[in-house]
Amino acid sequence: MLDPGRVDLAALADALDDRSPETHWYLDPVSGAVAGHSDDDKPPADWLEIDSVTSRESYRDMADFTAGVQHRRAASLLDRAIDGRGAFRRFKNTLFEFPEVRDQWYRFRDARSRRRAVDWLAGTGLITEADAEQLRARHPDPDPSNDDVPAAVAADLAALYGPRLRQVLLFGPWASGEGTVESAIDLLVVLDDHATTILPWEELRAMDDVLWQHTERTGLTISVLPVGQHELARPGDPTVIRARAEAVRLR
Template sequence: MNSIDLDTLVTALENHFLDYDTFFWLDPTTGEIALWGEETADEAGAEGWDVDDRGGIRIDPVDSSEGYRDMEEFIAGVGESECRNRLQQAIDRSSPYRHFKDELYSFPEYQTSWYEFHNALMKQRAIRWLAAAGVVENAEADAAILQLRTSP
């Protein structure tokens, strides 16, 4: 697991802007995470390989409902009632992610807390994804998550 850049994997898991033919993939042999698209496919075809030949694993983004639950969990832990209420109202509207971030910027003292909270959850999801994809054993994933939780 040391060869895999968790931050890059988190970026891939959060990317909801790509179409079906353009996606991130993981080379389980090297740990490299790369973007696969038309241009990459053309280059790979010219070189005589494709993602499947390398045992590549497609990285689909996490379901947006998980991000929504992250916001709900964060809001529940906000101590300041005005901030908590405004953030809750933001996610109850259409485009909850945009409205949440807009409201969050009204409370700069909570911005860092949100990003640290969200990043920690996404790293845990990334590690679980690696285990589910068979890249790491469950015991290794559990140990890595425990280390994340206990590291400063």
């Protein structure tokens, strides 16, 4: 048996993903080394040839990833991109419009590729199934959720307002754990109103860049209601009353 720790899974994954006809990839069953050879440069006879994965498997990765994308516009465009001939090229081009989603794809693709590398090792009998299970568990599909977005927005608002910011309260579907890409992130932003009256439209203009950056990054709608401390203490607005009842404090 080959010691799994001696195998460079990234190198093996790259070899499995390489469908170029010029290079044939091999693995040394003793050392775990992975090397490419041309037709004129054969490896030692006991090395195992690494057959590349099919385009069908690569397409399945794209489809599975697209199904989990939570950026609404990116998900819609990617879904169209992978339909029909030229899917791989269109998928790649579409990702370049969404850097955050592109980074998620790289992490997703790497996890899938490494698990396939583990499957290949187990399929050749070089490692035990028990070792394979442990290795697969180290490379799960990354979580595509946007659960961290409300906290990230709150952190940026804290940087924007400094000591004027008293609280950021999350309410609505995202506070109850039922938030989806179709529902807005509802935030009640509580500001110090001892020295100045809170004018909601002015505050919304002040927050505009922060909110837009997060919307552009995630595709999620972020709805903010700025209020003063006094209004929060004695609310008259039904939205503020509901927000107080449902609130999850972020800051």
